[in-house]
Amino acid sequence: MELKTRQIEIVEAAGRLLTQKGINGLTIKNLAKEMHFSESAIYRHFESKEEIIIALLRYLADTIDHRLRSMSLSGKTDVDLKNLFDEQFLFFSEHHHFVVAVFSDGLMEESVSINKAIESLIGIMTRQLTAIVSEGQKTGQIRDDMATEHLIQIILGTYKLQMFKWRLAVFTFNLPAEGSQLIDTILRLIKK
Amino acid sequence: MELKTRQIEIVEAAGRLLTQKGINGLTIKNLAKEMHFSESAIYRHFESKEEIIIALLRYLADTIDHRLRSMSLSGKTDVDLKNLFDEQFLFFSEHHHFVVAVFSDGLMEESVSINKAIESLIGIMTRQLTAIVSEGQKTGQIRDDMATEHLIQIILGTYKLQMFKWRLAVFTFNLPAEGSQLIDTILRLIKK
DNA sequence: TATTTTTGTAAGCGAATACTTACTTACATG
DNA sequence: CATGTAAGTAAGTATTCGCTTACAAAAATA
DSSP, X not given: OOOOHHHHXXXXXXXXXXXXXXXXXXXXXXXXHHHTSOHXXXXXXXSOHHHHHHHHHHHHHHHHHHHHHTSOOOSOHHHHHHHHHHHHHHHHHHOGGGGGGTTOGGGTTSOHHHHXXXXXXXXXXXXXXXXXXHHHHHTTSBOOSSOHHHHHHHHHHHHHHHHHHXXXXXXXXXXXXXXXXXXXXXXXXXXX | OOOOHHHHHHHHHHXXXXXXXXXXXXXXXXXXXXXXXXXXXXXXTOSOHHHHHHHHHHHHHHHHHHHHHTSOOOSOHHHHHHHHHHHHHHHHHHOGGGGGGTTOGGGTTSOHHHHHHHXXXXXXXXXXXXXXXXXXXXXXXXXXXXXXXXXHHHHHHHHHXXXXXXXXXXXXXXXXXXXXXXXXXXXXXXXX
């Protein structure tokens, strides 16, 4: 189901509210104010609040998925891994308001459909990462004396914590620059 | 400010609600139901809902701080690091209902006092970890060709993601066992 | 035993919540 | 130019929210 332009505007506004005011700041009233029109107008574009949250997660997942798919793999683990995360850090530095949804801790337990949307979002990152890391292990570029899933978790966990810190610092530091250094450290750790 | 036994019971119930139903599931009504008495009775023990959340975070911080302080350091990085996390995994496997507060993403942006309580909670873990890792680098047990802060972030991020996955899996896997393996992998990565 | 303190209750407050209804306006299309 | 549709509004709905009040029983204290 493709989103219309007005729906995308609403989804972006919802992301802004979520990031600025947390899950309890995302109300229909606040959303209407952010859109500069009435509460009831929101319901011309979405059937419920839950639908808006799910649309937000799907929109983000589709955007990220599209960006990652269009990323060509060189086969060199260090190059591919750096590209992957440069892409991520750049995207979020241009779209602050979606940071809240990176792994969506705060949205958990709201509804079953929302949880599924979160899982799918995690899956997209994990799939691409697994492809790069396991290829690197096969071709002898990455240490293969440890489980691929462990390496994935270490990389993803570090990445996620970086996003958390960036948000806690109210986006005041240079995410692509600091993120890039972190990835360098990880690469040196896992290289053969 | 020490908590009375009834207050601790309420704080534990609040933790259960938060973990099971998310931030929006933590209402005075639900809390009263969980405690098997009326809503107004809650206000005999706490002045406001915010005070309950802060008490929860402080109680957790104090408990963890106390446990970590009573942990003797051997000077051997691998032993100390394993002890630190075994302690953590054991604690949370015995107190499922506090997992939500590990880094408290969902609680962020609720109020200034709550954010401060979260920061203090993060600080406790970071401080202990920094002590162990930087000592390990000084004594040549840990790679010193990378920044201590990077290593800390990698370890903490991995730990936090593990807790997230455990909760997403509704506590169905053995946290101390799987957590221990993860720490082993990290140790092998950062050892000299 | 008399009195104060602690801890509970039922009933209800105003505000905020997600959402609905009935109606209007602008505009594209036959 | 008539008509259907898309997109807005004001004014509501029922429900839930955190919290308060007035009162009762029990327990601790004088």
